Amino acid sequence: MAELETIEMRAAYCNALLEIAEKDKRLVVLDADLMKASGVMPFKKAHPDRGIDVGVAEANLVGVASGLSLKGFVPFASTFACFAARRAFDQFFISSNYAKLNVKLVGTDPGVSAEFNGGTHMPFEDLTMMKMIPGLTIVEPSDDISAGKFTHLLFEHDGCCYMRLHRKKLERVYKEDEKFELGKAKILAEGKDAVVFALGGVMVRESLKAYEMLKKEGINATVVDVLTLKPIDRQLIIDQISKKHVVVTCENGQVAGGLASEIAEIIAYEGLSCKFRMVGVFDQFGQVGKLDYLLGAYQLTAEVIAQKVRTALRTTVKVGFGGPGFGMKIGNK
CATH class of the missing domain: 3.40.50.920 (Rossmann fold)
Known part of the structure; x- marks a missing residue:
């Protein structure tokens, strides 16, 4: 079978969410006024009752996600990595991780991939900060194939996770049938x-x-x-x-x-x-x-x-x- 055309990593992320949503009604997708930038607008259109835009309020984004997790949902909350780490760190640390909930936080435009977002929006420190949270799972996929498959893996994992996600298209590294595991290089x-x-x-x-x-x-x-x-x-x-x-x-x-x-x-x-x-x-x-x-x-x-x-x-x-x-x-x- 011929390989599918390489797509943007944010599109692979959204496609995986759409696949999960068809099988599991616990999935909820949240964003903080960046649904188009994060690539999850198709999910919002397909599942308007399960796609939540909290506005420019990143701490609230994580707070709402934590509340949804407490009620048995599996929330994926996305925003720029600079906001995920700096602005929402306390909420993610306490409300999500300390409380032992099941929140998946996705930080996009990591490091130099932020490009014209500029110095204030270029997160070099997010992994350093996130690594200090006890028990947190941290992944950074390297192409559209791994991005989609890690989204599935994070949904299946019981516990808080942070995924660092390059938004745009990158040359593909893996074949479509590649298998991945959390904790395996x-x-x-x-x-x-x-x-x-x-x-x-x-x-x-x-x-x-x-x-x-x-x-x-x-x-x-x-x-x-x-x-x-x-x-x-x-x-x-x-x-x-x-x-x-x-x-x-x-x-x-x-x-x-x-x-x-x-x-x-x-x-x-x-x-x-x-x-x-x-x-x-x-x-x-x-x-x-x-x-x-x-x-x-x-x-x-x-x-x-x-x-x-x-x-x-x-x-x-x-x-x-x-x-x-x-x-x-x-x-x-």
Whole structure:
């Protein structure tokens, strides 16, 4: 059967919601004056009694979602990731998670994908904030296929979740019959010299580009799509680092408290020895610009990833910190 045409990730998200709605009347979809931007307007038209726009009131969005969950519904509440994290954090922490409810919060336009929304609306910190919530499941799909299937998985999961969702179209990574699990990563390319852990559609693509660049130079790297930041695929990470010893993390957000921090904690706790490099945002605010410009401005490009691998393979770096993308050789083995 021929593969379907790639669609925007927000469309894949909405399509999955429509599929769920046909089978389960517990589903309710909410938004905060961004239904068109979030791609859920088709759901509102198909199910007007189950599509709720609360207006420009993100804290109320999560409060209403929590109330619906308390009554047995399964709410999916979407808004820009900057609002999901900064404006609604307390409500999501207390009303949803502390109360042990079943709210699915979706933050769109993560990191540099916010583009012309500008610095105030460019969330580099959302994953860092969300990762601090006990028991919260956090996912970031990398294409339309994974976006649709993770929407189904989150609906089936009993407990609060945060999905970081790129809204626009991205080149497809997975085939339509790909199977996914919460807490499980995917190996997209394999090599013996290094391992690159990438999170999110933007960084997965840059990592795959870096893989091709390095391959032409005789350097073979493994590329892992992390997919679930929490609970992270700990055993796969341990296995890969144990075999490769050169590790690069790639994320479209702050490295502090994000994927890099999570991998570093595993390395330290397990006593693994490796050369460790990070690609991500280092203590910076957002800005206005097109995606390609922003990738360059924050050093999130394939060339930067490839260079991290090259330098790690060539050098022995002492323990310590040396600014953005610092390297360190850590471990006791």
